[in-house]
Amino acid sequence: MDIIVTLKQVPDPEAPKETFRIDEAAMKILNPPNIDPVINGYDENAIEAALQLKEAAGGKVVAVSMGEASATRALKQALAMGVDEGILLQDASFADADATSTAHVLARAIEKIGSYGLILCGRQASDWDQSQVPSGIAELIGLPSVTAVQKVALQDDAVRVERILEDGYEVLDIRGPCVVTVSNEANKPRYPTLKGIMAAGKKQILVWDAAELGVDAAQVGSAGALTRVSKLYVPSFAGDCEFIAGESPEEMGANLALRLRELKII
Amino acid sequence: MAQGVMIFAETTGAALAPIAKEMCGVGRRLADALGEPLVAAVAGSGVGGADQEAIAHGADRVYVADADVLQTYQTASYCTVIGQIAEQAEPEVLLVGMSDNGRDLGPRLAFRLRTGLASDCVDLTINAETRLLEATRPVSGGNAMATVVIEKTRPQMATVRAKTMPAAEPDAGRQGEVIAVDVSVDAVALPVTVVERVKAESEGVRLEDADIVISGGRGLKGPDDFYAILEPCAKALGGAIGASRAAVDEGWVPTQLQVGLTGKIVSPKLYVACAISGAAQHMAGCGYSKTIVAVNRDPDAPIYQRANIGIVGDYKKVMPAFQAKCAELLG
Numbered sequence: 298m299d300i301i302v303t304l305k306q307v308p309d310p311e312a313p314k315e316t317f318r319i320d321e322a323a324m325k326i327l328n329p330p331n332i333d334p335v336i337n338g339y340d341e342n343a344i345e346a347a348l349q350l351k352e353a354a355g356g357k358v359v360a361v362s363m364g365e366a367s368a369t370r371a372l373k374q375a376l377a378m379g380v381d382e383g384i385l386l387q388d389a390s391f392a393d394a395d396a397t398s399t400a401h402v403l404a405r406a407i408e409k410i411g412s413y414g415l416i417l418c419g420r421q422a423s424d425w426d427q428s429q430v431p432s433g434i435a436e437l438i439g440l441p442s443v444t445a446v447q448k449v450a451l452q453d454d455a456v457r458v459e460r461i462l463e464d465g466y467e468v469l470d471i472r473g474p475c476v477v478t479v480s481n482e483a484n485k486p487r488y489p490t491l492k493g494i495m496a497a498g499k500k501q502i503l504v505w506d507a508a509e510l511g512v513d514a515a516q517v518g519s520a521g522a523l524t525r526v527s528k529l530y531v532p533s534f535a536g537d538c539e540f541i542a543g544e545s546p547e548e549m550g551a552n553l554a555l556r557l558r559e560l561k562i563i
Numbered sequence: 564m565a566q567g568v569m570i571f572a573e574t575t576g577a578a579l580a581p582i583a584k585e586m587c588g589v590g591r592r593l594a595d596a597l598g599e600p601l602v603a604a605v606a607g608s609g610v611g612g613a614d615q616e617a618i619a620h621g622a623d624r625v626y627v628a629d630a631d632v633l634q635t636y637q638t639a640s641y642c643t644v645i646g647q648i649a650e651q652a653e654p655e656v657l658l659v660g661m662s663d664n665g666r667d668l669g670p671r672l673a674f675r676l677r678t679g680l681a682s683d684c685v686d687l688t689i690n691a692e693t694r695l696l697e698a699t700r701p702v703s704g705g706n707a708m709a710t711v712v713i714e715k716t717r718p719q720m721a722t723v724r725a726k727t728m729p730a731a732e733p734d735a736g737r738q739g740e741v742i743a744v745d746v747s748v749d750a751v752a753l754p755v756t757v758v759e760r761v762k763a764e765s766e767g768v769r770l771e772d773a774d775i776v777i778s779g780g781r782g783l784k785g786p787d788d789f790y791a792i793l794e795p796c797a798k799a800l801g802g803a804i805g806a807s808r809a810a811v812d813e814g815w816v817p818t819q820l821q822v823g824l825t826g827k828i829v830s831p832k833l834y835v836a837c838a839i840s841g842a843a844q845h846m847a848g849c850g851y852s853k854t855i856v857a858v859n860r861d862p863d864a865p866i867y868q869r870a871n872i873g874i875v876g877d878y879k880k881v882m883p884a885f886q887a888k889c890a891e892l893l894g
Contacts, residue, residue: 523679
């Protein structure tokens, strides 16, 4: 089965908290200086799931990402992990997209790729945490969608997934091509091997622009966005933590119980 | 012309789910701000008294889709039915609570209705001047907050994080209108089959219902102390244990114990975080607790910025002493 994986390049969420920066005027989350952006972590889970399915049942894995030229980096990394092809969807008109206009471009690209049995996406992106684009792609193309799964496998003619629930999970069989979003519980993404990195270096990333995709300028980027961020800010917290004193950790533990009792919390 | 506020009023059996009461609360507040009605959409099979319950909790009008095919949540069937109700009711604002199902439904429904959506909101207000919904949501795992407006399309949609909005109090004397909805979903044509539902094994108090939660993080360095130190303490206090994503990703504890942005959202009376640094991802799940206690060996851990009470020390020594003193105090 051929699988398409959607990717987003994001600022490294593991970067130290003090390096986190936003541009309040432009309402953008900035990449911290000197820390390379990465593939969104949940998208790495989607890549890993795709590669495991390919290893079990054959087929081809194609990664597609909408972004600036710099997002080539994420696609190259996907290739190094073992993905067969990478496609960058890049056009000046795609800038400042929201979930709606992003899903529009990705859906058109997926239709252009044409051959697929399964589209795997990360359950959300760690920069804007929207978790909208995958369901949007499914709705725009007219495919079934299942979100936040911890397992994906092929079962006869169906895709069998485990959707995470608060008190367990449900096992679902999906018939025909579908969109599935993968959660971090699904797997531990592999690191690229040296051989993989060498092979990826030799591969070309395809670049498709608005004309190539045949998208309507009114439906992409900021023009096609249906939401607008009117304010972006870093919240401040009181920072009025009361520290429990004590000569030893044991004494502090006992004093904590006394204090919580005093406050009528326990 | 679009008018009023509509909520997806999720049900458990024949009753409103807790999240639906939270949506009634926030929905009523926004409807009052607009001076317009609150509409609730109920879907399920044998949802019996949920309509009157929604009215008691603040709805002026309830659309009820009651059919066998809606017995179990499925994206396709629920999106079709709730989408049809939204087209009929033409609300100005449409809210979906972020339960397991609402989290899945919201985005697909927004694209079905060709409208914009603000995901995972923690604050919703109506701007008195523009009369637009201002939806505020954490981004970048909670490192920043964004306020989102939807200007071009209706309804203005938002999914709402669980336990961030006070639940409406019921008033049995309230009156409202109930409208039955024809359900034209064919079960055979649904693209997804539910094979089985597996309940995670759990004993004692459920994490999301617990008044006291004691959580462990990466600093526990393995599964052992969750069960040797944290769990006995939680049990003694009638609480439950939780974990940071790091501990779940390491495989130390099952995924159902994860507190955070993509795990459980908890708001207990007391949340004790042991050896948890306090990443925004984690705080998204416990930041609404009444009292947060941080126990960490690192005096510079970011969690102290969010904690009400802090102990700088080794949880291995602090927690057993805490438990012993609690036993003494509580008899």
